[in-house]
Amino acid sequence: MRPTVMPKPENLPHAARHPMLGIVILTAMCIVVTVVAVAASGLKFANAERFFLPIGGLLAGFLTLNAYQYVRMPENKKLILVVNMTAIYIVMTVVMMTYQYCLALADAYEISEVIEKIDSYLGFDWLTFAMKANSIPYLSEALGFCYQNWMREFILVFAALVLLSRGDDLRELTVTYILAGMTTLTVSGLVDAKSYDAVASYAIGGLHHPSGVAPEYLTKIENLRHGVDSVMDYHNIIGLVSFPSFHAGAAVLLASATRNLGWFSLPFLVFNALVLVGTVTEGGHNLTDVIAGGVISIAAIALVQSCRPADALAKMAERVALKAKVPVRAA
Secondary structure, three states: OOOOOOOOHHHOOHHHHOHHHHHHHHHHHHHHHHHHHHHHHOOEEEOHHHHHHHHHHHHHHHHHHHHHHHHHOOOOHHHHHHHHHHHHHHHHHHHHHHHHHHHHOOOOEEOHHHHHHHHHHOOOOHHHHHHHHHHOOOHHHHHHHHHHOHHHHHHHHHHHHHHOOOHHHHHHHHHHHHHHHHHHHHHHHHEEOOOHHHHHHHHOOOOOOOOOOOHHHHHHHHHHHOOOOOEEEOOOOOOOOOOOOHHHHHHHHHHHHOOOOHHHHHHHHHHHHHHHHHHHHOOOOOHHHHHHHHHHHHHHHHHHHHOOHHHHHHHHHHHHHHHHOOOOOOO
16 A cells, blocks of 8 residues: 655645745736726826835835845744735735726726616615614614724734734635735726715715715716816825725625634624625615625635645645545644
8 A cells, every 4th residue: 555645845836835926926917907007097196106105115124124034034934924915915905096096087887777776676775774774773883883994804814814823814815805806996997886875865864874985986986987087196095996895895805714713703704794784884885786796705715715725735635545545644
């Protein structure tokens, strides 16, 4: 009976030996796409120098720190991972913010009425749902808190995965965030969908107004779509995505990223469930927006999990073991 032979690290594919390489390449591709989009759209910038000078200095500091670590402290893999991932998220935040403005200047197909019809077919009415949710004591405050603090939750999830040595889960979250985020922004640029009911709610006295959408948003997106405005002001960046919902997609990604944390995953699951509901009431999104954002994230998760090197190695070991007729020892 032959022993099971596992592939040595040096015999693995280059991407499996250097898991950050794929993320760096993906980030570089997003940067190139965004630069091309800026050139093609004619997007102009205001107050960019005050924004990019500190960001550039921060990234330069991270690169210097990591270069020092790679040379002098290569065994400090956890800190290297933190610095690498932090730099990736900073870059991708700037890329995604800029990319959404580029696409808002493109010609798009109006689908607001289609979204309303789909919601109606699903038996969903935004105003009725918002009024019922806001009539429940403390629920409105909880939904508002979760919706407005999803980015802080992102930081908390990042820290938890690092501290608990869930490097693979952090890398999976990063790749799915990039894939789902860029896909969501691309779809939002190809179609023109607006949350008219949520914006109209500002005219109703006594109603809790959604914090994530306002008449200012509708004016900005309309001006960009019709060529009246072509400026991205880094002192006043407005979220322009309505369909699919970016918040909903992020909630799905964060819930998935914490699934292996045992009991620690429960509060994250509850928090993200409230984010999904708050995306409707606080973000002013239609139900179809939320569903679409969730579907994109689920697709990204499924794609990345099917390509994980660890999964590929496990399947390889199973095939070798079956040929050798020996049991595979659990990791």
